[in-house]
Amino acid sequence: GAVVSQHPSRVICKSGTSVKIECRSLDFQATTMFWYRQFPKQSLMLMATSNEGSKATYEQGVEKDKFLINHASLTLSTLTVTSAHPEDSSFYICSASPVLGQGGYTFGSGTRLTVV
Amino acid sequence: AQTVTQSQPEMSVQEAETVTLSCTYDTSESDYYLFWYKQPPSRQMILVIRQEAYKQQNATENRFSVNFQKAAKSFSLKISDSQLGDAAMYFCAYRFEETSGSRLTFGEGTQLTVNP
Numbered sequence: 001g002a003v004v005s006q007h008p009s010r011v012i013c014k015s016g017t018s019v020k021i022e023c024r025s026l027d028f029q030a031t032t033m034f035w036y037r038q039f040p041k042q043s044l045m046l047m048a049t050s051n052e053g054s055k056a057t058y059e060q061g062v063e064k065d066k067f068l069i070n071h072a073s074l075t076l077s078t079l080t081v082t083s084a085h086p087e088d089s090s091f092y093i094c095s096a097s098p099v100l101g102q103g104g105y106t107f108g109s110g111t112r113l114t115v116v
Numbered sequence: 117a118q119t120v121t122q123s124q125p126e127m128s129v130q131e132a133e134t135v136t137l138s139c140t141y142d143t144s145e146s147d148y149y150l151f152w153y154k155q156p157p158s159r160q161m162i163l164v165i166r167q168e169a170y171k172q173q174n175a176t177e178n179r180f181s182v183n184f185q186k187a188a189k190s191f192s193l194k195i196s197d198s199q200l201g202d203a204a205m206y207f208c209a210y211r212f213e214e215t216s217g218s219r220l221t222f223g224e225g226t227q228l229t230v231n232p
Contacts, residue, residue, distance in 0.1 A: 032217040038159075043207060043222045051217075091159060095220075105220055107161035 002028050002098040006108025013084055013115055021079045021111045023094030029074035030096035034105070035067075038091045047092075050077040084115040118143045120210050122223035129198045130231050136183075137193045137226045139208030145169075149211040150184070150191045151220070156204040164206070167191065195228075203230045 003026040013019045023033055031052045036044040048069050049057040056069035066088075068080040077096075081088050091112050095105040119142045129135035141150070152164040167175045167184050174182050179199075183192045195202055208223040 034219060041205075041225075041227070043224050044161075046219060049217070049219065093159075093161065095161070097218075106163075110159050 002096075002106040004094065004096050004106045004108045006094050006111060008111060009109060010112045011114070013113070015085055015115055016083055018080055018082045019084055019113060021081075021092055021094075021113075023077045023079070023096070023108050025075045025096050025098075025106075028096075028098040030077075030098075031074060033071060033077040033094055033096045035069065035077075035079050036093045036095070038093060038110075040091075044093060047079075052077075081113065084113070086115045089113055089115045118145075118210050118212065118221050120208050120221050120223040122206075122208055122226050124226045125224070126227045126229070128229040128231060129195070131198055131200060133198055134194060134196045135198055135228065137195075137206055137208075137228070139191045139193070139223055141189050141191065141208070141210050141221075141223075143189070143210065143212070145212055148213070150182075151209040151211065152180070152182070152191075152193045153207045153209060153222075154202075154204045155207065155225075156201075161207075165193065198230050200230050200232060203228055 005024045007022050033050040035047045038044050047062045050069045050071040052071045058064050071077040093110040094108040097105045121140045148169045150167045154162045154164050165175050165177045165180050179196045181194045205225045205227050207225050209220045
């Protein structure tokens with residue numbers, strides 16, 4: 001089945017530094033990938049839609065300059081948290097959908113970001 | 117805008133018993149897709165079951181089945197013969213069209229506890 005690989009699974013960084021999270025579709029091409037943020041015991045909040053070869057579409061309230069998204073190929077999207085602050089600490093999940101009729105989205109395993 | 121509502125933040129069930137999780141949604145579309153996702157403590161999102169709105173027959177996957185009431189915009193999940201491994205957060209989700217760029221809208225989630 002469709003597999004989405006997300007790395008790293010955990011990362012700790014210092015305030016003011018940047019962190020890059022990768023999301024790869026391993027056995028299918030994904031022209032669109034989605035990035036979510038999830039707080040403990042809450043639902044997934046869509047941050048942005050990543051489009052291959054074009055600019056990402058950000059949800060209202062999400063800072064474009066803080067959460068940089070690059071979707072340079074059909075199998076890779078990256079989310080870079082720039083100038084990270086403790087309030088950026090969260091669980092980030094990516095997802096992508098294979099071709100039509102394959103049954104919903106496939107999710108990466110998520111990245112737990114801790115900013116100290 | 118489409119919305120998904122899960123009115124049960126928490127549910128519990130005895131092992132081997134049956135439990136039903138509720139979900140309602142709001143949409144003006146006639147063709148769409150509904151999903152139940154499971155998120156265990158590992159936080160990996162796992163697709164449990166999906167339903168195409170144009171299909172009248174309720175979807176089933178082994179011990180998991182849905183009660184899809186299109187007119188009432190209701191999409192409940194029934195778990196039969198509950199097992200300890202079913203303990204997880206369950207999210208109901210809606211998707212308008214089955215293209216790679218179509219986003220998922222999630223409900224707030226229901227935390228299911230399975231008691232031995």
